[in-house]
Amino acid sequence: MECRVLSIQSHVVRGYVGNKSASFPLQVMGFEVDSINSVQFSNHTGYSHWKGQVLTADELHVLYEGIKLNNVNHYDYVLTDSHISSSVQLEQCTWALCETLEAPRPAPGDRRGHMVIELQVSHEHRRLRCCALSSVLAGETSLVHELSFIITLRGEESTEMGYTRDTSFLEMVVDIVQELKRANPNLVYVCDPVLGDHGSMYVPQNLHPVYKNKVVPVADIITPNQFEAELLTGKNISTEKDAVEVMDLLHKMGPDTVVITSSDLPPRLGDRFLVSLGSQRILMPDGTRKTQRIRIEVPKVDAVFVGTGDLFAAMLLAWTHHYPTDLKTACEKTFSVMHHVIQRTISYAHEMAGPGRRPSPAQLELRMVQSKADIEDPAIVMEATVL
Ligand code: ATP
Ligand code: PLP
Ligand code: MG
Ligand code: NA
Ligand code: MG
Numbered sequence: 001m002e003c004r005v006l007s008i009q010s011h012v013v014r015g016y017v018g019n020k021s022a023s024f025p026l027q028v029m030g031f032e033v034d035s036i037n038s039v040q041f042s043n044h045t046g047y048s049h050w051k052g053q054v055l056t057a058d059e060l061h062v063l064y065e066g067i068k069l070n071n072v073n074h075y076d077y078v079l080t081d082s083h084i085s086s087s088v089q090l091e092q093c094t095w096a097l098c099e100t101l102e103a104p105r106p107a108p109g110d111r112r113g114h115m116v117i118e119l120q121v122s123h124e125h126r127r128l129r130c131c132a133l134s135s136v137l138a139g140e141t142s143l144v145h146e147l148s149f150i151i152t153l154r155g156e157e158s159t160e161m162g163y164t165r166d167t168s169f170l171e172m173v174v175d176i177v178q179e180l181k182r183a184n185p186n187l188v189y190v191c192d193p194v195l196g197d198h199g200s201m202y203v204p205q206n207l208h209p210v211y212k213n214k215v216v217p218v219a220d221i222i223t224p225n226q227f228e229a230e231l232l233t234g235k236n237i238s239t240e241k242d243a244v245e246v247m248d249l250l251h252k253m254g255p256d257t258v259v260i261t262s263s264d265l266p267p268r269l270g271d272r273f274l275v276s277l278g279s280q281r282i283l284m285p286d287g288t289r290k291t292q293r294i295r296i297e298v299p300k301v302d303a304v305f306v307g308t309g310d311l312f313a314a315m316l317l318a319w320t321h322h323y324p325t326d327l328k329t330a331c332e333k334t335f336s337v338m339h340h341v342i343q344r345t346i347s348y349a350h351e352m353a354g355p356g357r358r359p360s361p362a363q364l365e366l367r368m369v370q371s372k373a374d375i376e377d378p379a380i381v382m383e384a385t386v387l
Contacts, residue, residue, distance in 0.1 A: 229260050276298065
């Protein structure tokens with residue numbers, strides 16, 4: 001049986017994020033992938049330079065109209081990435097700062113020494129960067145070494161920078177998903193509801209209610225990180241019990257499958273691990289509902305990868321397709337693929353960078369093509385615990 005995915009994500013000429021990170025692995029697994037490129041950039045925004053174009057809500061509508069006129073608007077899945085809503089990844093502005101100042105990048109999950117930089121946002125993202133640099137250089141340079149930043153953008157000012165957007169693109173995606181669901185009530189919408197990470201916002205505040213009230217309610221599978229799960233539910237996660245409650249709240253908002261892809265919860269396997277949690281609500285044949293919850297710990301790699309969130313969502317789509325009521329297996333397969341790709345990527349990056357040197361964004365591009373066999377048939381190296 002043919003299975004067709006409409007994937008609305010970023011495209012980059014060089015490297016692997018968005019559609020570049022999702023299409024190849026899905027195709028390798030036998031899915032038909034129809035892609036709409038929400039942006040077309042030279043490369044991801046973690047490089048020193050990037051250039052390109054952004055698709056508007058109207059242009060998205062035109063592409064969808066074309067599909068519809070030919071009566072080929074039948075999909076089994078819709079997949080959208082982080083960047084349908086925005087954004088200049090503020091995390092990456094931070095990386096640029098660190099690079100310029102020769103300071104180490106904040107480690108994923110590091111919340112120590114928060115620093116607030118208020119940015120004067122101009123219409124050009126290059127200016128944004130310059131402002132960030134000069135506000136740090138204007139006296140607070142020493143704080144840079146304390147790692148981890150909160151960069152605050154002032155509401156509407158952020159909408160014009162780089163490729164940040166207003167809410168119309170996101171709303172158009174919701175309209176399309178709703179229409180496609182009317183045509184196929186079994187359609188599954190997989191959404192990475194990206195709002196931010198590690199206490200800092202990626203997207204302007206005006207998008208939060210859209211995610212909360214419009215996007216999440218039509219989503220069937222969501223992959224927030226801890227911060228996003230907290231923002232969407234208004235509840236903090238400090239224990240596993242909190243996380244379970246948050247995932248229950250997220251189910252109540254719509255999605256039957258929730259995976260919190262990373263959290264600050266203490267790992268049982270030691271501090272070099274990363275804790276993820278998942279929850280799936282299943283309708284039993286007798287009409288009752290059952291919820292399966294799992295926990296999985298994966299070894300943390302000391303590098304910042306880009307495009308991993310997009311690969312994760314694509315692989316979760318594929319493996320929940322094969323195991324629709326077995327979240328444990330679907331997650332073990334998904335996290336095992338992640339592990340294989342990340343290990344191959346980091347080994348290559350270190351080899352390219354040479355001893356003692358931190359790999360560059362270009363050297364850290366995911367080793368996607370090289371991982372074809374692992375994607376098709378991943379050896380299970382990650383085991384999930386049923387809670
Ligand atoms: P979002 O994309 O919504 O910010 P996230 O922060 O959880 O969510 P990523 O940081 O891209 O997304 O992580 C997605 C998955 O990739 C994680 O669940 C993990 O399996 C893997 N991953 C990403 N970075 C690392 C890392 N440094 N070490 C080990 N695994 C990683
Ligand atoms: N799309 C674009 C255009 C990006 O610049 C980036 C990251 O810089 C991404 C997608 C990747 O996001 P993630 O690492 O969350 O998958
Ligand atoms: Mg992240
Ligand atoms: Na995520
Ligand atoms: Mg992401």
